[in-house]
Amino acid sequence: MPELRLRAPAHVASAASEALEEVLRVLKKLALAAAAAGALAAVRKRSTGKHEADLWHEATSGPGAVSTPTR
Numbered sequence: 001m002p003e004l005r006l007r008a009p010a011h012v013a014s015a016a017s018e019a020l021e022e023v024l025r026v027l028k029k030l031a032l033a034a035a036a037a038g039a040l041a042a043v044r045k046r047s048t049g050k051h052e053a054d055l056w057h058e059a060t061s062g063p064g065a066v067s068t069p070t071r
Contacts, residue, residue, distance in 0.1 A: 007013075
């Protein structure tokens with residue numbers, strides 16, 4: 001018995017291929033945006049930590065320093 005193979009018309013296959021390419025482009029852009037947002041969040045977190053450390057250093061050193069009791 002001969003094997004029956006069904007093929008989509010060329011214009012349907014072409015449209016599906018273009019749609020897949022568009023989805024991949026969008027996913028690449030989404031991944032790039034997520035990476036950029038992650039990098040920005042990391043930079044902000046690092047900056048905030050450094051700022052807090054500077055404030056702590058300023059508060060605990062010098063003539064007007066706040067003293068913390070030790071037991």
